[in-house]
Amino acid sequence: MNRPLVEATALSKHFHVGPAGWFGRRIGGAVLRAVDDVSLRIMPGETLGLVGESGCGKSTLGRLLIRLLEASDGHVLFDGADITGLAPKQLRETRRGMQIVFQDPYGALNPRMTVEDIVMEPLVIHGAKPDAAARDKVAAMLERVGLSARAASRFPHEFSGGQRQRIGIARALILRPRFIVCDEAVSALDVSVQAQIVNLLQDLQQEMGLTYLFIAHDLSVVRHISDRVAVMYLGRIVELARKEELYAAPLHPYTQALLAAVPAPHPAGRAARRAARLRVAGDMPSAINPPPGCRFHTRCPHAMAICREVAPPLAETAPGHLAACHLLTKTH
Template structure:
């Protein structure tokens, strides 16, 4: 009997087993040491993943989003045991795989596969496509029905490539085609869980929908469980059942898809969703309500104390700086790590004094967003105004008595003409004096 038929003959798990999560992660930690000097002494550590807890149910798709450098890819390599955890616990189907060695992990490699982020670095340039995709069969000693070559050609056709590409090399393909080859290799052994690190980021927009629909069809057909790490929030919304939002090595919010997109409760989640562009030409002139975060993500070598988002949050108070909020379930199925969550009652109502960084960050937040998120204090009941006293009707003024008409001026009498002056007599000439 072929290996495929053997696996198909395995009875389905019982209903009580289905209730247990397929993957359980508790307090997962990964610190990369920083060494300096001739003796290579450790002087610090990069806290890529610093204590996260989550579960992945059977047959569901968990999306993981966050900024670059928040630890998403490191988390994916930890749960597939490609990296050794520094602390915490990873259980797969009830088996503790946290510190299993290579020999112990070999049987589980059939059930846990990974699609890598870099399509150029994940394929050996010296091997043909047929050798790369058939490697899982040889490593696990599996002989598929019809032979390895026929199965590899079927997988290539399944992901949208031609079976004739069997003898070609990776350098003959584009980045999107290489990603398809990586997907075919990950699905070769029909695993139970696939961790996909940016599975469609290298693909053209016209091809992304085809690959996403392909993964959905394979999930229904093979009963796969996905952990999809992505930057594109639109893709995550389309493919995920639940979504985990990471920030600086921590999960700040974990909720089902509809609740997260309809009413995000963590300020960082709200800022992420505000950055999603809306392809609507009619909104071209509309005022944007995008939240611009202040500064860059702090260094994972020395993360901030308390809530790690308080250096960029517009709602941060003193308790956010000193006390780390736990990832608590504030609503059914929605867990949030925040002292002052959105769309929910304040967890620290007594602390209302904003930090200086919060005041600076608040200048970048639209007023409409701040009004919607500011908890409204109960308004004092309005005192009814006293009824207005009707004004006293004005007494009509007494009509003025018309003044007596002035007497007409008497015209002046024409004056008597003055008499002409008598002509003056000429003066007598002076008589000459005697000598």
């Protein structure tokens, strides 16, 4: 069997919230469990989709995997090597292999740098001279992501949202990384442009053998681009499966509710669908003092006594299909 390119074991990120004391020391205060005991593997060349509602911890998890954030607990292996404790110098070398594309193509690009400088910056940081060879590399990459050669000397504000996202992708790819975290990379774009960027990401994956973690809240885009999909709720993964299985036969009540909430693509039969839909009431609770037991029990239509006390483990219910729900372990 292949070795995973990225592997997280019992990964957690806790933020201390509340007032800071002298010298930044925390006095009491609460703990926000943004990511809590998450383990997952991403295989070379695959796209793992990561979905969940705002505040579920999906972006934090993405950042932990490439060590843009330091984990509070747990380990991340990249290509078999533990990167959790790497010193800054070694980390920089490893970072060549892992990059991120952000959601907001307006905020993620320095408005005072030309497109050429923006895309060249990672090369320079990693020791290349900003010479003609580097400029050629940048020009080739810009062309590859669908921008004209004239784009190089222009500034970000001269571009539309979709084109800016192409610039962000060029910057992420210039170091020839193997792993890309796409953090809501198409969410801010209009649908007609979103399709262009999704197609571009898929083409680049094929050509360059890239591995993606594709974080998004849009379930249909995630289905389209992913091989497997993980569903997060309040800092935990509640279900993970091949996309065909997850969308056709979701096991966790939260996944079921999430899929049922997506508006149907056609108005036919909508009244009947509305009546039959599995609904969840209320909002996701806060990740500060999350509910005990299963974190979804406060909104779950099937909650039982045990759900309020014991957190269900993420267990394999069928080959390659993981879910964390007492309803499923009971019948097994």
